[in-house]
Amino acid sequence: MLQVLDAAIFRPVYVGLYLVGLLKKLYAEQLQWANYPTHVNKTGARHFDLLAGTPAVRRALEKDGDRFFSQIRDLTEVGDWKEKTKAFLLYQ
Helix, strand or coil, X not given: CCCCCCCCCCCHHHHHHHHHHHHHXXXXXXXXXXXXXXXXXXXXXXXXXXXXXXXXXXXXXXXXXXXXXXXXXXXXXXXXXXXXXXXXCCCC
């Protein structure tokens, strides 16, 4: 069981990708990318890429599973997103 003790520092996308990386490392032969049809993506093609926002995450995972763990932080970096969106927030 995973228990978040400090929501301010918890990075759910990082943890999710780390878990995907572990599954790939432990069960590489069984792990396959599957189409996942949705209302807006009828064929379900490239679902993981769309969910991650870029094919770079999948490519990094496929290229070198062990190196992937050290790349997760860079792959999920949001840069100055908080600053750019600050003026549009309805609440803080």
